[in-house]
Amino acid sequence: MTLAPQEQFKNFLDKSQDVLILIPENPSADAVGSSWALYYFLEKRGKNPTIAFSNHLSDKFGFLTKPSRILNEISGARDFVLSFDVSRNKIGNVRHEEKDGKFNIYLTPEHGTINPRDFSFILAKFKYDLIIVIDCPDLEKLGKIYNSNTDLFFEVPVVNIDYRSGNDNFGQINLVDVTSSSCSEIVGRAIEDMDILSMDKQIATAILAGIIGATDSFQKKNTTPKSFLFAAHLMDKGADQQEIIRWLYKTQPLHVLKLWGRTMAKLQWDETLKIVSATISIDDLVQSRANITDLPLILEKLQESYTDGSIFLITFNDTPTTSVALMKTADNEIFKKLYLNFGGELKRGLLELKTEKTDLEEVRKGIVEKIKIL
Numbered sequence: 001m002t003l004a005p006q007e008q009f010k011n012f013l014d015k016s017q018d019v020l021i022l023i024p025e026n027p028s029a030d031a032v033g034s035s036w037a038l039y040y041f042l043e044k045r046g047k048n049p050t051i052a053f054s055n056h057l058s059d060k061f062g063f064l065t066k067p068s069r070i071l072n073e074i075s076g077a078r079d080f081v082l083s084f085d086v087s088r089n090k091i092g093n094v095r096h097e098e099k100d101g102k103f104n105i106y107l108t109p110e111h112g113t114i115n116p117r118d119f120s121f122i123l124a125k126f127k128y129d130l131i132i133v134i135d136c137p138d139l140e141k142l143g144k145i146y147n148s149n150t151d152l153f154f155e156v157p158v159v160n161i162d163y164r165s166g167n168d169n170f171g172q173i174n175l176v177d178v179t180s181s182s183c184s185e186i187v188g189r190a191i192e193d194m195d196i197l198s199m200d201k202q203i204a205t206a207i208l209a210g211i212i213g214a215t216d217s218f219q220k221k222n223t224t225p226k227s228f229l230f231a232a233h234l235m236d237k238g239a240d241q242q243e244i245i246r247w248l249y250k251t252q253p254l255h256v257l258k259l260w261g262r263t264m265a266k267l268q269w270d271e272t273l274k275i276v277s278a279t280i281s282i283d284d285l286v287q288s289r290a291n292i293t294d295l296p297l298i299l300e301k302l303q304e305s306y307t308d309g310s311i312f313l314i315t316f317n318d319t320p321t322t323s324v325a326l327m328k329t330a331d332n333e334i335f336k337k338l339y340l341n342f343g344g345e346l347k348r349g350l351l352e353l354k355t356e357k358t359d360l361e362e363v364r365k366g367i368v369e370k371i372k373i374l
Contacts, residue, residue: 008173009159010194016130018048020074020156023134025055025143026307026330029213029248031135032061034161034187037206038132039067041191044198050128054143056330058304063247064206074149085118126152132159135183138168144331161186163222181227184210188230201238208239213248256297258288263298263314268364273371274310276302279360282317292318296350299328310334313367315360323363325353341374342367 003011013019019042023031035051042049052071084091084107093108107114131153133139139146139153146153160171163180180186188207192199211231215223218231235241252260259280266278280298285291295314302312312328327342328350329335339346344353357363 005173005175006190006193009175009190012130012157012159012173013042013045013047013194016047018128019050019130019132020128021049021051021132021134022136022142022145023051023053024136024141024307025053026303026309027053027057028135028307029061030182030184030210032057032064033206033208033210033213034134034182034184036064036067037184037191037203037210038134038187039069040065040203040206041195041198045195052145054145054331056303058300060247060250060304061209063243064209065202074145074152081121083120084114085120089114089118126156128152128156130159131156132161133171134161134187136160137162137164137166139170144333179224179226181222181224182211182214184208184214185227185230188234199234199237204234204237204239205244208234208241209244209248212241212244217245217249252297255289255291256294259284259290259294260298260301262288263302267302269306269309270368273368274308275313275368275371276306276309276311277313277315277364277368278302279364280314280316281360282320285316292316295326296348299326299350303328303330311338311371313364315363315367317358317360318354321358322354322356323358323360325355325363325367327351327353327367337374338371341370 021035021038023035027035031053039049039051049067050069050071051067052074054072082105089112090110091107092110094105096103096105098104133142136142157173158171159173159175160167160169161175161183163177163182163186165178167174167176169176175186175190177186184207188199191203208231211227212218214220215227218228231241262284263278263280266280268277269275270277280295295316299312299314303309310329310331311334313325315323315325318324327338329338335351338351342351342353344351346352353367355363
């Protein structure tokens with residue numbers, strides 16, 4: 001008899017020790033809440049979990065206790081083994097040194113000389129025995145972590161946790177529930193199914209944060225009656241709804257909210273290049289009673305709101321006769337490429353380009369077109 005996905009998930013976790021939890025680039029509140037909660041749960045069960053994602057993590061998740069093992073790239077996940085057949089001639093001594101840019105290994109046989117045919121070079125198994133992918137309709141959503149480690153997904157079992165109907169069902173186990181409000185709700189229920197006593201305040205807070213983020217504080221149509229009931233249960237376990245909302249939806253000054261609204265009205269999205277861009281005129285600043293110093297915060301909010309984006313760009317008039325382009329990306333490789341090709345000035349993680357052109361849309365389009373040929 002075929003087991004239900006929830007039961008299969010439990011069996012895989014029971015048999016696994018080193019668990020790799022993967023979430024999308026620029027993770028959402030749902031991805032963070034569900035993965036943090038699963039990490040805490042696995043630690044309580046004596047497992048060795050690791051969370052990995054590339055790019056940006058917003059400061060708004062600072063109220064959650066950050067897991068100790070978080071990676072931005074997977075390195076050292078697999079050993080390379082130099083194997084020597086000792087059935088005819090044992091190794092008496094081994095030493096190594098690093099010299100002239102090379103790592104040399106010296107082997108001394110017990111007798112005679114070493115036959116090169118006794119050597120082999122092999123790849124060991126990956127150190128992870130289970131991968132859990134959360135909040136990804138497909139593996140490409142993981143970005144460079146997937147692109148740089150495709151072998152990992154063929155050799156290690158994958159559990160796919162999602163609530164979207166368009167999910168590719170790429171896992172050996174697909175815990176995809178389209179009736180749930182979020183991945184956090186799926187993970188929370190799975191945790192309680194495995195060990196109802198494990199739902200402590202720390203785990204409940206992470207799960208509730210994910211649900212609130214995914215439902216926009218229970219305003220979106222994916223909110224269901226069972227979501228409300230589960231949220232109430234989490235609050236009974238110690239999760240503080242008001243604290244979560246304060247952190248996830250920090251109150252911004254009125255002038256920033258006005259500028260944000262005017263920016264959103266002009267927002268443009270390039271699906272191919274994953275560029276989120278907008279123009280902000282002097283009139284936008286004046287009507288919002290905002291200042292140029294508020295623009296880095298606008299870029300930050302764009303990055304938080306559009307997790308599929310890779311490059312975030314705004315152009316604005318700093319004077320009536322000049323304009324500036326501000327660019328932001330959490331990918332260091334892309335950032336280096338932009339700086340090498342555009343020049344400009346680096347300021348607090350932003351790339352600033354000044355020009356004497358005053359047509360903001362012309363400047364924006366010019367930058368986008370130049371990025372296309374990089």
